[in-house]
Amino acid sequence: MRSLTALLLCLALFAPGLVLAQEGERVNEPDQYYHVGPGDKLEILVWKDDYLSRKVVVQPDGYITFPLAGDVQVMGRTIPQIRDEITRRIREYLPDTKIIVMLEETNSYKIYVIGKVNNPGEFGAQRPVSVLQALAMAGGFDNLVISDPDNIKIIRTTTDGQRAIPFDYNKIKKGKSLEMNVILHSGDVVVVP
Numbered sequence: 660m661r662s663l664t665a666l667l668l669c670l671a672l673f674a675p676g677l678v679l680a681q682e683g684e685r686v687n688e689p690d691q692y693y694h695v696g697p698g699d700k701l702e703i704l705v706w707k708d709d710y711l712s713r714k715v716v717v718q719p720d721g722y723i724t725f726p727l728a729g730d731v732q733v734m735g736r737t738i739p740q741i742r743d744e745i746t747r748r749i750r751e752y753l754p755d756t757k758i759i760v761m762l763e764e765t766n767s768y769k770i771y772v773i774g775k776v777n778n779p780g781e782f783g784a785q786r787p788v789s790v791l792q793a794l795a796m797a798g799g800f801d802n803l804v805i806s807d808p809d810n811i812k813i814i815r816t817t818t819d820g821q822r823a824i825p826f827d828y829n830k831i832k833k834g835k836s837l838e839m840n841v842i843l844h845s846g847d848v849v850v851v852p
Contacts, residue, residue: 693786695733695741696767696845697721703745706757711749714763727752738762770843772797774851775804789840790826793849800851807852813841814848 695701697719705711715723721734728748733741742760749756765785770793773779777798788796790813813824826849830836843849 693762693765693768694735694737694845695762697734698766699762700764700766701733701738701741702761702763704759704761705749705753706759708753708756717767768845770845771848772851773848776800776851777802787842787844789842790849791831791840793843794851797849810852812850813843814850815844816846 695717697717699717700714701717701723702714703712703725711726713725715725717723717733721732722730723733724730725745728745731741731744731748733744736744738760742758745760746756746758749758766783768785768787769781769783770788771781772793776794777800779797782793782796784796790811794800808828809830811826811828813826815822815824824841826839826841827836831840
Protein backbone atom coordinates (compact mmCIF):
# COMPACT_ATOMS: atom_id res chain seq x y z
CA MET A 660 0.00 0.00 0.00
CA ARG A 661 2.85 2.39 0.82
CA SER A 662 4.43 1.78 -2.59
CA LEU A 663 1.10 2.69 -4.24
CA THR A 664 1.03 5.84 -2.14
CA ALA A 665 4.58 6.74 -3.16
CA LEU A 666 3.77 6.11 -6.82
CA LEU A 667 0.70 8.33 -6.63
CA LEU A 668 2.74 11.08 -5.01
CA CYS A 669 5.41 10.91 -7.70
CA LEU A 670 2.83 10.95 -10.48
CA ALA A 671 0.95 13.80 -8.87
CA LEU A 672 4.01 15.94 -8.25
CA PHE A 673 5.98 15.36 -11.40
CA ALA A 674 3.34 14.64 -14.04
CA PRO A 675 3.27 17.04 -16.97
CA GLY A 676 0.24 19.24 -17.13
CA LEU A 677 0.07 19.82 -13.38
CA VAL A 678 -1.56 23.21 -12.96
CA LEU A 679 -2.01 25.22 -9.78
CA ALA A 680 -5.62 26.25 -9.26
CA GLN A 681 -5.99 29.98 -9.72
CA GLU A 682 -7.11 32.15 -6.83
CA GLY A 683 -10.85 32.57 -6.92
CA GLU A 684 -11.30 29.48 -9.12
CA ARG A 685 -14.46 27.59 -8.24
CA VAL A 686 -13.22 24.27 -6.83
CA ASN A 687 -15.45 23.94 -3.77
CA GLU A 688 -18.74 23.38 -5.50
CA PRO A 689 -19.85 19.80 -4.93
CA ASP A 690 -21.58 18.11 -7.81
CA GLN A 691 -25.34 18.43 -7.64
CA TYR A 692 -25.64 14.67 -7.59
CA TYR A 693 -23.38 11.75 -6.87
CA HIS A 694 -21.62 10.40 -9.97
CA VAL A 695 -21.74 6.62 -10.16
CA GLY A 696 -18.52 4.64 -10.52
CA PRO A 697 -17.26 1.06 -10.70
CA GLY A 698 -18.31 -1.10 -7.76
CA ASP A 699 -21.36 0.99 -6.89
CA LYS A 700 -24.55 -1.00 -6.45
CA LEU A 701 -27.80 0.20 -8.02
CA GLU A 702 -31.34 -1.01 -7.51
CA ILE A 703 -33.51 -0.60 -10.60
CA LEU A 704 -37.25 -1.02 -10.16
CA VAL A 705 -39.61 -1.36 -13.10
CA TRP A 706 -43.15 -0.42 -12.10
CA LYS A 707 -45.45 -3.46 -12.03
CA ASP A 708 -42.72 -5.80 -13.30
CA ASP A 709 -40.91 -7.77 -10.61
CA TYR A 710 -39.16 -9.89 -13.25
CA LEU A 711 -37.29 -6.90 -14.71
CA SER A 712 -36.58 -5.22 -11.36
CA ARG A 713 -33.15 -6.07 -9.94
CA LYS A 714 -29.97 -4.98 -8.23
CA VAL A 715 -26.87 -4.50 -10.37
CA VAL A 716 -23.22 -3.71 -9.67
CA VAL A 717 -21.37 -1.26 -11.91
CA GLN A 718 -18.61 -3.22 -13.63
CA PRO A 719 -14.97 -2.02 -13.76
CA ASP A 720 -15.54 -0.72 -17.31
CA GLY A 721 -18.42 1.47 -16.07
CA TYR A 722 -21.25 -0.53 -17.64
CA ILE A 723 -24.25 -2.37 -16.28
CA THR A 724 -26.37 -4.87 -18.17
CA PHE A 725 -30.13 -4.59 -17.81
CA PRO A 726 -32.91 -6.58 -19.55
CA LEU A 727 -34.36 -4.85 -22.61
CA ALA A 728 -31.87 -2.00 -22.20
CA GLY A 729 -28.71 -4.00 -22.89
CA ASP A 730 -25.31 -2.69 -21.85
CA VAL A 731 -25.63 0.81 -20.40
CA GLN A 732 -22.64 3.09 -19.69
CA VAL A 733 -23.31 4.52 -16.21
CA MET A 734 -19.85 5.56 -14.97
CA GLY A 735 -19.71 9.30 -14.35
CA ARG A 736 -23.48 9.66 -14.68
CA THR A 737 -25.94 10.73 -12.02
CA ILE A 738 -28.88 8.62 -10.88
CA PRO A 739 -31.41 10.79 -12.81
CA GLN A 740 -29.30 10.46 -15.99
CA ILE A 741 -29.15 6.67 -15.59
CA ARG A 742 -32.90 6.49 -14.97
CA ASP A 743 -33.60 8.55 -18.09
CA GLU A 744 -31.32 6.40 -20.27
CA ILE A 745 -32.81 3.09 -19.09
CA THR A 746 -36.34 4.48 -19.41
CA ARG A 747 -35.63 5.64 -22.97
CA ARG A 748 -34.32 2.22 -23.96
CA ILE A 749 -37.07 0.18 -22.27
CA ARG A 750 -39.88 2.35 -23.65
CA GLU A 751 -39.22 0.81 -27.07
CA TYR A 752 -40.68 -2.41 -25.62
CA LEU A 753 -42.84 -1.16 -22.73
CA PRO A 754 -44.14 2.30 -23.71
CA ASP A 755 -45.91 3.20 -20.46
CA THR A 756 -43.40 1.87 -17.96
CA LYS A 757 -41.98 3.82 -15.04
CA ILE A 758 -38.40 3.25 -13.83
CA ILE A 759 -36.92 4.00 -10.43
CA VAL A 760 -33.14 3.89 -9.98
CA MET A 761 -31.67 4.03 -6.49
CA LEU A 762 -28.08 4.10 -5.34
CA GLU A 763 -28.00 1.23 -2.87
CA GLU A 764 -24.29 1.15 -2.06
CA THR A 765 -21.36 3.40 -2.90
CA ASN A 766 -18.01 1.72 -3.39
CA SER A 767 -16.30 3.92 -5.96
CA TYR A 768 -15.68 7.11 -3.96
CA LYS A 769 -12.03 6.93 -2.89
CA ILE A 770 -9.63 9.65 -1.82
CA TYR A 771 -5.96 9.47 -0.82
CA VAL A 772 -4.03 11.23 1.93
CA ILE A 773 -0.25 10.98 1.80
CA GLY A 774 2.70 12.59 3.53
CA LYS A 775 2.98 13.62 7.17
CA VAL A 776 -0.26 12.27 8.62
CA ASN A 777 -0.68 9.56 11.25
CA ASN A 778 -2.35 7.03 8.90
CA PRO A 779 -1.69 7.80 5.22
CA GLY A 780 -3.51 5.77 2.61
CA GLU A 781 -6.64 5.24 0.56
CA PHE A 782 -10.01 6.05 2.13
CA GLY A 783 -13.50 5.21 0.93
CA ALA A 784 -16.59 7.11 1.99
CA GLN A 785 -20.32 6.87 1.46
CA ARG A 786 -20.44 10.53 0.40
CA PRO A 787 -17.98 13.20 -0.72
CA VAL A 788 -15.83 14.61 2.09
CA SER A 789 -13.94 17.86 2.62
CA VAL A 790 -10.17 18.24 3.05
CA LEU A 791 -10.49 18.56 6.84
CA GLN A 792 -12.65 15.44 6.96
CA ALA A 793 -10.06 13.56 4.88
CA LEU A 794 -7.27 14.69 7.22
CA ALA A 795 -9.34 13.44 10.17
CA MET A 796 -9.87 10.10 8.39
CA ALA A 797 -6.07 9.87 8.05
CA GLY A 798 -5.66 10.34 11.80
CA GLY A 799 -4.61 13.98 11.63
CA PHE A 800 -1.06 15.09 12.31
CA ASP A 801 -1.00 16.20 15.94
CA ASN A 802 1.88 13.88 16.82
CA LEU A 803 3.89 14.69 13.72
CA VAL A 804 5.94 17.71 12.76
CA ILE A 805 4.59 19.19 9.55
CA SER A 806 7.27 21.01 7.67
CA ASP A 807 4.92 23.31 5.80
CA PRO A 808 1.27 23.21 7.03
CA ASP A 809 0.33 26.23 4.94
CA ASN A 810 1.42 24.44 1.77
CA ILE A 811 -0.81 21.34 1.75
CA LYS A 812 -2.02 20.54 -1.78
CA ILE A 813 -4.93 18.64 -3.24
CA ILE A 814 -3.93 16.98 -6.52
CA ARG A 815 -6.94 16.59 -8.80
CA THR A 816 -7.03 14.91 -12.19
CA THR A 817 -9.44 16.45 -14.67
CA THR A 818 -10.04 16.06 -18.38
CA ASP A 819 -7.55 18.92 -18.87
CA GLY A 820 -4.77 17.21 -16.89
CA GLN A 821 -3.78 17.55 -13.26
CA ARG A 822 -3.96 20.61 -11.08
CA ALA A 823 -2.90 21.45 -7.55
CA ILE A 824 -5.41 23.11 -5.25
CA PRO A 825 -3.82 24.97 -2.31
CA PHE A 826 -4.86 24.33 1.30
CA ASP A 827 -3.46 26.48 4.13
CA TYR A 828 -4.05 24.59 7.38
CA ASN A 829 -2.82 27.48 9.54
CA LYS A 830 -5.49 29.81 8.14
CA ILE A 831 -8.21 27.16 8.40
CA LYS A 832 -7.49 26.41 12.06
CA LYS A 833 -7.86 30.15 12.76
CA GLY A 834 -11.26 30.13 11.04
CA LYS A 835 -10.01 32.06 8.00
CA SER A 836 -10.18 31.21 4.29
CA LEU A 837 -12.67 28.42 4.92
CA GLU A 838 -13.37 28.25 1.18
CA MET A 839 -10.08 26.32 0.92
CA ASN A 840 -11.76 23.39 2.68
CA VAL A 841 -12.94 22.05 -0.68
CA ILE A 842 -15.10 19.01 -1.27
CA LEU A 843 -12.84 16.26 -2.58
CA HIS A 844 -13.63 14.43 -5.80
CA SER A 845 -13.11 10.71 -6.06
CA GLY A 846 -9.44 10.13 -6.88
CA ASP A 847 -8.18 13.35 -5.26
CA VAL A 848 -4.84 13.10 -3.44
CA VAL A 849 -4.21 15.28 -0.37
CA VAL A 850 -0.45 15.85 -0.03
CA VAL A 851 0.76 16.90 3.44
CA PRO A 852 4.43 18.08 3.28
